[in-house]
Amino acid sequence: MAPLSRRLFLIRSSMAAAAAGVAASVPGVVGTLGTTAADAPAADEAVTGADSETAELSEPLVAHIKDLSTGEISLFNGTREVVTHDPQLANQLFRAAR
Amino acid sequence: MSSHREAPEISKDPVADSSDLYAFVSPDRPDTVTIIANYVPLQGPDGGPNFYEFGEDVLYEIHIDNTGNAQPDISYQFRLQSDLTNPDTFLYNTGPIQSLTDKTWNRRQVYSLTRVEHASKRVAVLGKKLPCPPCNIGPLSTPNYSALAGAAVSNLAGGISVFAGQRADGFYVDLWAIFDLGVLRPFQADHATFGLANTGLAKMATGINATEGVNVHTLALQMPITQLTRDGASPTDTTSPSSVVGVWTTASRQKAKVLNSNPAKNVETGPYVQISRLGNPLVNELLVPLSKKDHWNGQPPAHDKQFAGGVSNPELAQLLPVLYPGVFPNLAACNAASPNRAELLAILLTGIPSGVVPGFQNFTTHTQSDMLRLNMAIVPATKPSNLGLVGGDPAGFPNGRRIFDDVATIELRAVAGATLPLVDPSYKADAAAGAITPGLTSGATDLTAMGTESYLSSFPYLGEPYSGFVAAA
Numbered sequence: 001m002a003p004l005s006r007r008l009f010l011i012r013s014s015m016a017a018a019a020a021g022v023a024a025s026v027p028g029v030v031g032t033l034g035t036t037a038a039d040a041p042a043a044d045e046a047v048t049g050a051d052s053e054t055a056e057l058s059e060p061l062v063a064h065i066k067d068l069s070t071g072e073i074s075l076f077n078g079t080r081e082v083v084t085h086d087p088q089l090a091n092q093l094f095r096a097a098r
Numbered sequence: 099m100s101s102h103r104e105a106p107e108i109s110k111d112p113v114a115d116s117s118d119l120y121a122f123v124s125p126d127r128p129d130t131v132t133i134i135a136n137y138v139p140l141q142g143p144d145g146g147p148n149f150y151e152f153g154e155d156v157l158y159e160i161h162i163d164n165t166g167n168a169q170p171d172i173s174y175q176f177r178l179q180s181d182l183t184n185p186d187t188f189l190y191n192t193g194p195i196q197s198l199t200d201k202t203w204n205r206r207q208v209y210s211l212t213r214v215e216h217a218s219k220r221v222a223v224l225g226k227k228l229p230c231p232p233c234n235i236g237p238l239s240t241p242n243y244s245a246l247a248g249a250a251v252s253n254l255a256g257g258i259s260v261f262a263g264q265r266a267d268g269f270y271v272d273l274w275a276i277f278d279l280g281v282l283r284p285f286q287a288d289h290a291t292f293g294l295a296n297t298g299l300a301k302m303a304t305g306i307n308a309t310e311g312v313n314v315h316t317l318a319l320q321m322p323i324t325q326l327t328r329d330g331a332s333p334t335d336t337t338s339p340s341s342v343v344g345v346w347t348t349a350s351r352q353k354a355k356v357l358n359s360n361p362a363k364n365v366e367t368g369p370y371v372q373i374s375r376l377g378n379p380l381v382n383e384l385l386v387p388l389s390k391k392d393h394w395n396g397q398p399p400a401h402d403k404q405f406a407g408g409v410s411n412p413e414l415a416q417l418l419p420v421l422y423p424g425v426f427p428n429l430a431a432c433n434a435a436s437p438n439r440a441e442l443l444a445i446l447l448t449g450i451p452s453g454v455v456p457g458f459q460n461f462t463t464h465t466q467s468d469m470l471r472l473n474m475a476i477v478p479a480t481k482p483s484n485l486g487l488v489g490g491d492p493a494g495f496p497n498g499r500r501i502f503d504d505v506a507t508i509e510l511r512a513v514a515g516a517t518l519p520l521v522d523p524s525y526k527a528d529a530a531a532g533a534i535t536p537g538l539t540s541g542a543t544d545l546t547a548m549g550t551e552s553y554l555s556s557f558p559y560l561g562e563p564y565s566g567f568v569a570a571a
Binding site: 059060061062064074076077078079080081 | 352353354356365367368369370
């Protein structure tokens with residue numbers, strides 16, 4: 001199962017807001033995520049650079065923050081579940097949802 | 099019941115609730131095996147205008163273990179799709195449904211059938227857009243139901259027949275009585291009644307079939323035996339491990355769901371999570387405590403060791419001598435000695451090894467796992483007993499399960515100690531253990547238990563569903 005990068009998740013999340021109204025349906029979260037994307041680790045840049053032009057959300061993507069302290073987030077897309085650990089992202093999503 | 103509404107959570111999700119599983123060598127086509135998995139239990143036939151159907155968001159599967167490791171080697175997957183012909187009417191049908199393509203039939207389902215070979219990861223779509231029949235509504239809406247249902251039997255490449263749709267529930271049990279603190283009408287005068295007087299139980303009575311008149315939704319497959327064996331051969335040696343397959347069914351839903359006020363925009367995503375499972379009848383129903391039943395539903399058979407304590411020392415076995423004082427003295431003595439009922443573990447969780455019942459075995463693995471185990475080298479009986487193996491008929495339960503097998507009586511007797519001498523010759527079963535029954539048949543050769551007279555002699559074997567019109571008359 002291929003890992004889903006944090007940057008790609010952010011991009012797809014914002015797409016999901018428009019496409020499916022799921023992950024980023026909280027007002028203002030798209031902007032928040034956009035800001036966050038600019039701070040993404042360098043390791044993700046290649047992925048982002050490659051996908052930002054071409055990525056399309058063909059299926060809904062849902063994020064489930066399981067633990068804010070560890071940043072454990074389950075991402076559901078198609079028939080896949082990818083678990084990522086990113087406390088910063090988890091907290092940003094949490095704040096966006098408040 | 100066999101597995102109808104057997105756990106708290108799944109009882110609230112009937113389209114995913116497996117109620118019965120059958121697997122047998124087809125009596126009219128003995129080179130094939132028939133497997134039937136029932137879902138959507140206890141359907142009142144008059145339940146319109148939105149008549150019953152499968153869940154289109156549920157993945158239904160029938161699994162086969164042909165290598166004796168309690169893991170699926172082959173899975174058959176059913177995926178349903180609902181279609182609406184006319185969005186502007188509230189009616190299920192706007193005229194008589196004369197054919198499966200009749201435009202008067204408004205709400206219909208089609209399905210795909212996929213075969214997965216797990217070792218090779220080979221996935222084959224065996225059929226697409228296969229039609230389900232409508233529900234049996236009444237003489238105006240479904241005037242020739244037999245023809246409609248017959249047209250919904252799809253014959254696929256490779257000699258496979260498949261059917262998905264409504265059928266009469268073939269399982270029979272006296273629910274009215276058994277869940278009233280263990281009443282068995284033929285023995286009710288011996289019930290302790292908790293000291294209550296004037297209960298109306300003073301006289302013995304015959305059983306009442308609680309599933310008479312209700313329907314289910316059936317997934318039925320018939321395929322050549324050679325498609326199920328590990329080596330592709332047709333087994334003839336009843337003693338060979340390769341003659342035995344383990345069978346179970348599961349229903350799964352996707353892990354994440356986001357509801358929308360417009361259900362057409364609901365989002366379901368993520369991997370499928372198993373929420374219902376069924377192998378042997380009554381295992382989760384009778385042998386697993388309430389707090390663990392839904393957990394059991396989510397587990398693979400290979401993890402069933404965690405539930406083995408409920409099989410080796412069943413709560414029901416402890417209750418019988420209490421509910422029926424003086425009737426089961428030998429069982430009471432067995433209970434007092436911290437029993438480890440090896441015969442029940444064999445029947446339900448490992449299969450019966452050679453040497454226990456002369457000339458018979460359906461052993462698959464020492465890995466305790468609830469699977470319906472079928473020795474496919476055993477030919478169909480010419481004079482079947484509804485008591486299966488305990489009735490001297492090795493073609494019946496617990497060698498797989500036929501639709502007419504009286505599994506409630508068989509398992510009651512086994513739990514009561516009737517089969518314990520198989521592994522402990524020093525144990526003398528109580529006389530009542532060999533006679534106990536819910537009282538729904540006239541005897542072991544009665545294959546038409548009350549309310550189930552409509553069994554068919556050919557695929558899909560379960561009878562035509564009860565008509566809402568007739569049921570209400």
